Amino acid sequence: MTEIDIIERLRQKLPVFPRSGIVLGVGDDCAVFRPKSSPEDLLVTTDLLVEGIHFLPSTHLPEDVGHKAVARGLSDIAAMGGDPRFCLLSVALAPGMEGAWMGRFYRGALRLAGIHKLTIAGGDLAHAARFTCDVVVCGAVPRGEALTRSGARPGDSIYISGALGGSALGLESRSSAARNRHLRPEPRVALGRFLRRQVHASAAMDLSDGISLDLHRLSVASGVSAVIDHPLPSFPGASVEQVLHGGEDYELLFT
Amino acid sequence: MTEIDIIERLRQKLPVFPRSGIVLGVGDDCAVFRPKSSPEDLLVTTDLLVEGIHFLPSTHLPEDVGHKAVARGLSDIAAMGGDPRFCLLSVALAPGMEGAWMGRFYRGALRLAGIHKLTIAGGDLAHAARFTCDVVVCGAVPRGEALTRSGARPGDSIYISGALGGSALGLESRSSAARNRHLRPEPRVALGRFLRRQVHASAAMDLSDGISLDLHRLSVASGVSAVIDHPLPSFPGASVEQVLHGGEDYELLFT
Known part of the structure; x- marks a missing residue:
């Protein structure tokens, strides 16, 4: 299970x-x-x-x-x-x-x-x-303004707050920028507040288990399907595997 | 430390x-x-x-x-x-x-x-x-009505909601009543509410580490000293050691 x-x-x-x-x-x-x-x-x-x-x-x-x-x-x-x-x-x-x-x-x-x-x-x-x-x-x-995973609607665009795969790369390599990202992730608190107040994002979640799993979760929670038709923002040096499935980037995924 | x-x-x-x-x-x-x-x-x-x-x-x-x-x-x-x-x-x-x-x-x-x-x-x-x-x-x-450890005043009486030492006895023996008390402690939620609403207790805390340590904590938090001049309520069969220092009774201590 x-x-x-x-x-x-x-x-x-x-x-x-x-x-x-x-x-x-x-x-x-x-x-x-x-x-x-x-x-x-x-x-x-x-x-x-x-x-x-x-x-x-x-x-x-x-x-x-x-x-x-x-x-x-x-x-x-x-x-x-x-x-x-x-x-x-x-x-x-x-x-x-x-x-x-x-x-x-x-x-x-x-x-x-x-x-x-x-x-x-x-x-x-x-x-x-x-x-x-x-x-x-x-x-x-x-009251009532929390961003949730279930707010995405058909036609919404999908955004990511930064480069993916850095933490996974940092775990496996000695690249100092990636290493730092793995050891000292910076939570996107100011951005989250901005998304709620100014952008009025329809849905949001943090990327802790990798975009491949987390985007699926957001889609299921919102009852919509998702299409990725742009290249994903990749951390310099990260493999496709790390970008898609690498956990602990703690970037925000929002629509 | x-x-x-x-x-x-x-x-x-x-x-x-x-x-x-x-x-x-x-x-x-x-x-x-x-x-x-x-x-x-x-x-x-x-x-x-x-x-x-x-x-x-x-x-x-x-x-x-x-x-x-x-x-x-x-x-x-x-x-x-x-x-x-x-x-x-x-x-x-x-x-x-x-x-x-x-x-x-x-x-x-x-x-x-x-x-x-x-x-x-x-x-x-x-x-x-x-x-x-x-x-x-x-x-x-x-608002403002939580019972705290620091509310006891000189002259307050000290009370305990039930028998002490049962959990410690239950840990060491096969006595079924004590055993049950160790395995399935019953939190005194209704009593706590009663102490706040009807009794207006001045201070309260739960007994998780034994009366010897917890009464000391309450006294320190309230800035008062405590005198025990009555026999402590003992769980049937519990030793003096278990009554004084036995943890996890989850009874309430209040003044």
Whole structure:
């Protein structure tokens, strides 16, 4: 069973209780919570970062890991056009990480959070055999204005915010620009806000698993098909494979 | 460095940005977010559950693990007198857990969520060497009415909602009542709401690490000292050690 099957099977079973305040649940970049009588909706997203799966201690400095943990969540907020507000960091430390490593991890996380004026409001601390971290990021949009995956309509044009394949290239090569893109992805928060406010994009999502899979997801969510009739913007040096299927570019896909 | 030292050191470094909406950050059972112009505050808490640390596959059924993951978060909402609203579940599955195990884990989580009308609104799915799960639970209270750890005043009486040491006893023995308490803790959500609405408790928190440590935390947060001049309510069969230092009872401590 793939991740998509699991989520789809689960989603069908999940009741949305009327008092929950949830107006958009499982299946988009963030859940959308509507506070009583408020002019703003709250966007909530959560992302795991697991040692050995999402990063390697041999290639990622502790600061890179902290940066990436926060960047993944911020990218989801960007995808829905949100203003970052606060986050919670849950961290399970592996043996030997309690001292300097952890200090440097938090330094990387705090630096990126500070750039986006994201308050760290809580979290949990535990121990594990391997470092694992879960980051919850919350953002806000004016009521009803969150960009979603399901808004695309027949005839809409499809756009990508930047070059693809850089992160995948950076994982496999020593190219410093690509390497940096892999280690320190920059979430497109300002662009996401611009797409919501000025461009009035009909749909948006972030590219975390590669355009080949993510464009399919957006199409399915919107109930439309997609045609690629222009060359894709490629990161210099990236292979076709990396451009199409490379994950973690954290660019925005929008219509 | 202990967990308390780490959190304290970190807390001093964390800026709260004015636009974040956060009115209570790191250090209580939940963070408190105040949505613009809303009559309600949102409580947000996140808790890790790590295989080998918080549960053992040999003693916990998958349903118990799902139950416990959600119970930990609900107990934090109860501690602040909140109404549960929604949650997000991030799960890193270990090899071999993709099929039946996972189905049973979600069954346990969904059952407890259903009892408390807690909508599952999102999450993340990944893989890891050992099962790890992070649960974010959100609840609501009328604006400014969250019960906190810091509200106790000199002269307040100290109360505990039930017998202590049951979970620790259940971990070490085959006593079925204690065993059940360890495997399926019941978060005191209705009681927490009652304490906020009817009792107007001055301070509250949940007992997750044992009364010896948690009463100290409440005292420090409130800037008062505490005197225990009555026998503590003990779970039948629990040792003094288990009553004082046993964790995971998830009863409420309040003043």
